[in-house]
Amino acid sequence: MFEVLHRYRILLSCGFILFISLLLATVNARFPYRMDPVGVLFLEVMQPLQGGLTALTQGSVQIWDQYRDLLSVHQTNEVLRTRLAALERMHEQLIELELDNQRLELLLGLGAQAPGSPIAARVIGRNPGVWTHSAVLDKGERHGIRKGMAVLSPAGVVGQVVSAGPHAAHILFISAPNSGIDALVQRSRVPGIVSGTLAGHCHLKYVQRGSDVQVGDVVIASGLDGIFPKGQQIGRVIRIATRDDGMFQDIEVRLSAELAKIEEVLVVAPAVVRAGAAQLGGG
């Protein structure tokens, strides 16, 4: 008997534990979570270790989650930085467009006031030389621009067209030494000629000593030269020097138009041309 038991001990022990397990499973399936003293004993032994290890695991998982969150925050930060840079660029473009818009509106207002059919043009090139004061416009003869036309900006007189090609034109600023505009002091109507200097300043020349000119007086185009519309602002008197000798005063004028920064201009036909055109139109 014992020999048989010993011979089949594996089989018998397997059968026994399977039977007991099945019995346990069946009983517990019918009465789940009944009192189990052996299980309680196991749990009492394991509970402190389980508690410690679970806390350690949860701590590690939490640290890992925080690390992942941190990585995610870093990535989000990068994305937001890129987006912010794009938005900043867009904002700058919008500001630029707004400024363009404002300038063009002013130009449009000037165009409505200017006689004849003024031609709006953009400055597309400047002469980098110190002694020459000229620029290139993006419109030429094809657009109606001719040599001798007045160039204006909303701020004031800019210069004159000195040559015109089919699609571009050269202008000479009034700050050039070889330019000259017949002008008036707006307040006292004292006449003179505004002309540039090599240093880039403008002077109101040929004003007799004793004439009523003060610092801050506005200087406007007289219209007598037949090129610049009468009343167009040229600049303001900033300095008056009376020399001991000579007939005239030395009057320095600051131009109203910032020639170095000008971007859009209005080209206006000379008064004689306008008059001719008006006669042709009338006839």
Next chain:
Amino acid sequence: MPQRSSEQEPRNSEVGRLRTFGLIGGCGAVAILLQTSVLPALPFAPDLLLIVCVYLGIYHRSVGGAAWAFFLGYALDSCSGLPVGAHTLAMSLVFSAAALMSQSLWMNNPVSVCGLIAMAVLLKMVTFLFLHGVEWASVLFLPLVARYVLWDVLFSILLTPLIFALLAMGERAPSRA
């Protein structure tokens, strides 16, 4: 994978038996602790105790081995919060299958052990489904369940050499007694 024969291992001495007793108990306790505390935090939790039971089935085909498989399953049931019986039956079945197979088949090679581990995972899954009154044959081939079982098999097979090597090293370590 440790290559050895259960017949070649002399385990007659009391010291050897005590050491094996302590080793299996210690490994089982560690496995239960890891399985109930650490591994649930991972996406796939391999059953370490199942690997220990397969080891017992191959290398400790005895009444003691069967008792260990039963008690380890029981302890896992108690510590995992399940009603007692599911893991007990599963581990008993795994031990029985491993013991009976290794009694009649040559199981001391890595391929056979891997096959046995895969079979043990499936056996455990079927036992659970059976105990929950689910028609296991239909559920086992659902994509989600099949994927879970496949991952479980894969992780268990990957961990088997490590656990077998640790247990074998523990049993072979020179005694100080």
